[in-house]
Amino acid sequence: xxxxxxxxxxxxxxxxxxxxxxxxxxxxxxxxxxxxxxxxxxxxxxxxxxxxxxxxxxxxxxxxxxxxxxxxxxxxxxxxxxxxxxxxxxxxxxxxxxxxxxxxxxxxxxxxxxxxxxxxxxxxxxxxxxxxxxxxxxxxxxxxxxxxxxxxxxxxxxxxxxxxxxxxxxxxxxxxxxxxxxxxxxxxxxxxxxxxxxxxxxxxxxxxxxxxxxxxxxxxxxxxxxxxxxxxxxxxxxxxxxxxxxxxxxxxxxxxxxxxxxxxxxxxxxxxxxxxxxxxxxxxx
Ligand SMILES: NC(=O)c1ccc[n+]([C@@H]2O[C@H](COP(=O)([O-])OP(=O)(O)OC[C@H]3O[C@@H](n4cnc5c(N)ncnc54)[C@H](OP(=O)(O)O)[C@@H]3O)[C@@H](O)[C@H]2O)c1
Numbered sequence: 001x002x003x004x005x006x007x008x009x010x011x012x013x014x015x016x017x018x019x020x021x022x023x024x025x026x027x028x029x030x031x032x033x034x035x036x037x038x039x040x041x042x043x044x045x046x047x048x049x050x051x052x053x054x055x056x057x058x059x060x061x062x063x064x065x066x067x068x069x070x071x072x073x074x075x076x077x078x079x080x081x082x083x084x085x086x087x088x089x090x091x092x093x094x095x096x097x098x099x100x101x102x103x104x105x106x107x108x109x110x111x112x113x114x115x116x117x118x119x120x121x122x123x124x125x126x127x128x129x130x131x132x133x134x135x136x137x138x139x140x141x142x143x144x145x146x147x148x149x150x151x152x153x154x155x156x157x158x159x160x161x162x163x164x165x166x167x168x169x170x171x172x173x174x175x176x177x178x179x180x181x182x183x184x185x186x187x188x189x190x191x192x193x194x195x196x197x198x199x200x201x202x203x204x205x206x207x208x209x210x211x212x213x214x215x216x217x218x219x220x221x222x223x224x225x226x227x228x229x230x231x232x233x234x235x236x237x238x239x240x241x242x243x244x245x246x247x248x249x250x251x252x253x254x255x256x257x258x259x260x261x262x263x264x265x266x267x268x269x270x271x272x273x274x275x276x277x278x279x280x281x282x283x284x285x
Contacts (some may be wrong), residue, residue: 001197003027005053005095007038007086008060012154013100016186017057020194029053033060038082048089055197056090057098058083061130065104066244068126075125080132087140096143096202098193103150103181103208105131108248113212115256116148116204124245134204145196147189147207150253151218153276154186160273163219164282167228177216177234181251182208185272187279195264206253209269221270225277227284 004021008014009030021028029051036047038060048056061079062068068075083099090097104127105120122128137144153160166173184207192207213221216234223230237247255266267275277283 001026001055003029003051003053003055005029005031005048005051005056007031007036007056007058007082008033011059011061011063012152012156012158012186013189014059015155016190017059017193019187020190038085039077041085041088044085044089045092048086048093048095052093053095055096055098056086057100057193057197058086059100061100062126065124065126065247068129069124069244072125072129075129076132079126079129080136083133084136084140087137087144090143091141096145096197097137097141098145098147098197099133099137100193101134101146101148102127102130103148103251103253104248105134105148106248106251108179108250110250113252113254114206115254116206123248126245142202144202145193146204147193147196148205148253149184149189150208150251151181151183152186152189153183155280159183159215159218160222160276160282163222164226164228167223167226167230170230172231172233173219174233174235174240175216175219176237176240177214178236179247179249179251180212180214182210182212182253183218183269183273184209184266185276187276188267188272192258192264192266196258199261199263201257201261203257205257206255207258207266208253208255209266209272210255211269212252213269221273222277225274225284226282
């Protein structure tokens with residue numbers, strides 16, 4: 001890759017990509033909604049034909065899962081029309097596109113990790129609009145990598161930061177213990193994306209850190225690393241009414257395509273969390 005166009009560059013993944021690309025001899029065109037609204041086809045076509053990137057990495061999305069339920073039109077514009085526009089511009093300019101997607105395309109009823117060939121069945125507006133984004137990209141161009149990730153945390157609003165904040169405000173925190181997944185650091189996802197982008201092996205990828213946990217165990221690990229003394233109480237999804245959108249109970253993704261290629265294996269989730277906590281200065285000494 002010589003030139004990369006990044007959309008949503010101020011988000012968690014966009015920042016992580018920039019952290020890695022800083023030290024590489026690659027030209028980066030960073031954009032976010034103020035400089036490139038991916039929902040505006042004319043803007044997208046104009047910028048891509050002017051800049052002529054060889055790779056477009058779409059990090060832009062409507063990621064507020066609960067808000068999407070009541071903001072469906074906007075969610076569809078950003079999560080489905082946006083990728084469609086970028087794929088059109090990619091095809092017209094000979095670029096490859098990396099579209100980031102989500103574990104929420106699955107219904108979560110499985111008992112074993114989902115592979116790339118399992119059939120999606122989203123249960124929320126967020127999941128449905130992200131799936132529509134995947135399908136639009138696949139329809140428009142052959143030069144795509146769709147990367148489904150999950151439980152993402154980086155430099156932004158995320159579960160790790162919420163837990164650390166709550167630990168400073170409360171003595172007791174209740175956390176759901178019957179939803180399972182793989183916490184994934186944005187930095188590790190960025191490494192994976194930059195790796196596959198050079199392979200030319202197009203298709204759908206699952207890209208999550210290795211290992212499986214629950215939100216409850218994830219929270220306990222965060223507090224252990226930060227040495228926070230807080231009482232963590234496990235609760236079931238039914239006992240936790242705050243969520244509006246339906247979450248998959250089991251949304252573990254198996255990185256089957258990546259691991260079968262054998263040249264990059266994503267870190268175990270605890271190792272990636274430790275790297276993040278250290279980098280952010282959250283680790284207790
Ligand atoms: N976060 C997770 O737990 C998670 C889990 C699974 C998959 N994913 C996927 O991973 C990818 C990266 O997520 P993330 O957590 O890095 O997202 P993020 O932190 O929410 O960043 C998204 C970025 O996109 C921008 N954006 C919104 N609408 C836009 C538009 N119309 N045009 C251009 N930019 C726009 C946002 O700007 P504003 O902030 O100003 O709106 C923000 O800077 C997304 O595809 C997401 O669906 C995330």
